[in-house]
Amino acid sequence: MKKNTRIIYCCQECGHQSPKWMGRCPECGAWDTLVEEKPPASDRHGKNDPSPHTAPVSIDSVTLDAEYRVLTGMQEFDRVLGGGIIDGSLVLIGGDPGIGKSTLILQVLNGLAQGPRSVLYISGEESVRQLKMRSQRLNTAASNMLVASEINIEIILSTVDSVKPDVLVIDSIQTMFSPDVASAPGSVSQVREATMKLMAMAKQSGVPVFLIGHVTKEGAIAGPRLMEHMVDTVLYFEGDQNHVFRILRAVKNRFGSTNEIGVFEMKEAGLAEVPNPSAVFLAERAENAAGSVVTACMEGSRPILVELQALISSAGFGTPRRTVLGLDHNRVSLLVAVMEKKLGLNMAGHDIFMNVAGGVKVSEPAVDLGIAAAVASSFLDRAIPDKMMLLGEVGLAGEVRGISRLEPRISEIRKMGFTRCIVPKSSLKAVAKMDGIELIGINRLGEMMDLLF
Ligand SMILES: Nc1ncnc2c1ncn2[C@@H]1O[C@H](COP(=O)(O)OP(=O)(O)O)[C@@H](O)[C@H]1O
Ligand SMILES: [Mg+2]
Structure with missing residues (x-):
């Protein structure tokens, strides 16, 4: 008692x-x-333990079937997963409310249900009629897609047992409820219990399971951190509510590379894949505008060209403002300090605003040279030469340091029609000479100024 x-x-x-x-x-x-x-009412080591004791076997004697991946027909999604869905995998998709998680998964399921596969979509948030409404808007009503509105994890598991779907989606894990646990849905114990049960089901039956999870204001998936350890793959769906672009990012993947991204555009009829993000992010770039610089950042294995914008204007009263969107604030302050010291550009008393066009976030040091060029360009009010790009890390002594993966960046730059690129001299050795693009190696920040202005 x-x-x-x-x-x-x-x-x-x-x-x-x-x-x-x-x-x-x-x-x-x-x-x-x-x-x-x-x-939980059940005791830990006893009858409710989902995995019976298994005798160890020699790793030599374990046989493997050929790795079997199911393609969803949505290339951006498949790539982020590492090349398709693996049987028995547990995938968590996190993101802010309203970012489009349900939309994405509905479109993915629709792609799967076009074939002979049956898919089961369980929503704890929306009624079956709401799902139908969205599905009509997205034009995704395949007869192989079964939907249900349910929060009781036990009922869901028995439904899965009787329906035997090829793919299961739980939207969202925070609404799931297990009668074994006394606390309210959304609490740590409930989320953990539901995830455990779904994991046991996925591993036993081989049905891949997608869990949708909400993300808190601080960016962590609401509920226990340990949920991220339990699942095989964690994908974040991110983007700015005010921009149409959405990025699906793998932050953990037991079956593929992490930091792969998929780029989507939110449209009236749902999410459209963006196979060439560079072209989209540069589409509205103003030619010959002071303060605008194009640079290449790596997102997983893919180089993406982004436009950095700087605006330096003389401050009115008080402390000058430093407002930075999409870049690391400290990095920008550091580069501005280096430029003041080493190049003699006196930017004290000036407001500095920086932005990455399209709402993209860039955190690589390889864009340092691009930031410096954008700041200098706006400060001097002189546009940088046409078809010119910059890549490189900048150190505190004003030296330009080598960067990784120069070659894929250069080929993307060339593909987008740029003809000249300033790169760190030390990285120059690592790339083979390419036609149609001139690489200019520099050692110091001062050399960049001579080349540009
Ligand atoms: N009728 C509509 N027309 C166009 N876009 C819509 C419509 N309804 C919803 N959306 C878009 O879908 C988004 C909500 O997507 P949803 O998949 O429900 O998000 P989540 O599941 O991540 O909370 C909204 O932010 C909006 O951009
Ligand atoms: Mg939703």
Whole structure:
């Protein structure tokens, strides 16, 4: 009797459990995240354990079937997964509310259901009629797609057992509820329990499962961090609500490379794939505008050209403003300081605004030279030469440092019609000479100024 009424306090950030309430979680240090919960009624080592004890086998004797991947017909999605869906895999798709997770997965399922595969879409958020409405708008109504509105994980598992779908989608994992656990849906215990049960089902039956998860304001998937450890693959669907572009990014993948991205555009009729993002991000670029520079950043294995924009204007009163969107704020401040010191450009008393066109986020040091060129170009009010690009990392002494993966960047640059590219001299050796593009190697920031202005 006493055992059943025991209460535990569970951190909603990291899943740490404590017998008494505390203001601060001793595990992850988050404040006011411990919430009263009842532990699962089942005992841990007993009958409810999903995996029976398995005798170890020699790794030599394990036979492998050829790796079998199912293509969804959506190339951007398949690439992010590492080349298609693997049987029995558990994939978590996270993203802000309204970013288009349900839209994406509905289109993916539709691609699958066009073939002989049956897919099961379980929504805990929307009614079957709401799903139908979206599906009509997206023109994705295949008869092989089964939908249900349900939150009870036990009922879902028995539905899966009877329907035997080829792919299962749970939208969203935060709405799932297991009667074994006393706490409310969305709490750490519930999310963990539901994920565990779905994982056991996926591994046993080989049905691939997609979980949709919400992301908190801070960017973590709401619920326990440990959910990210339990699943095979974590994909983030991100983008700016005000921009039409959405980026699907793999942050963890047991079956493929991480940091692969897929680029989509949100349209009235759903998400459209963007096979050539560089062309899209450069489409509206103003020619010969001061402060605008094109550079190439790597997103996984793909180089993408982006336009960096800087605006330097003399400040009115008080402290000058430094506003940076899409780039690392500290990186920009550092480069501005280097330019003041090494190039003698006096930008104190000037407001500095920087932006990456199209709402893209760039965090690579390889774009340093591009940032410096954009700032100098706006400060001097002189456009940089036509068909010119810059790549390179800048150090505190004003030296231009080598960057990785120069060759794929250069081929993308050439494909987009640029004819000259300033690169670090040290990286120049690593690339073979290419027709149609002139590579200019530099060692110091000052040389860039001489070449550009
Ligand atoms: N009737 C509509 N016409 C055009 N776009 C719509 C319409 N309804 C929703 N959308 C788009 O779909 C997005 C919501 O997508 P959804 O897949 O429901 O997001 P999530 O599942 O991530 O919360 C909205 O932000 C909006 O951009
Ligand atoms: Mg949704």
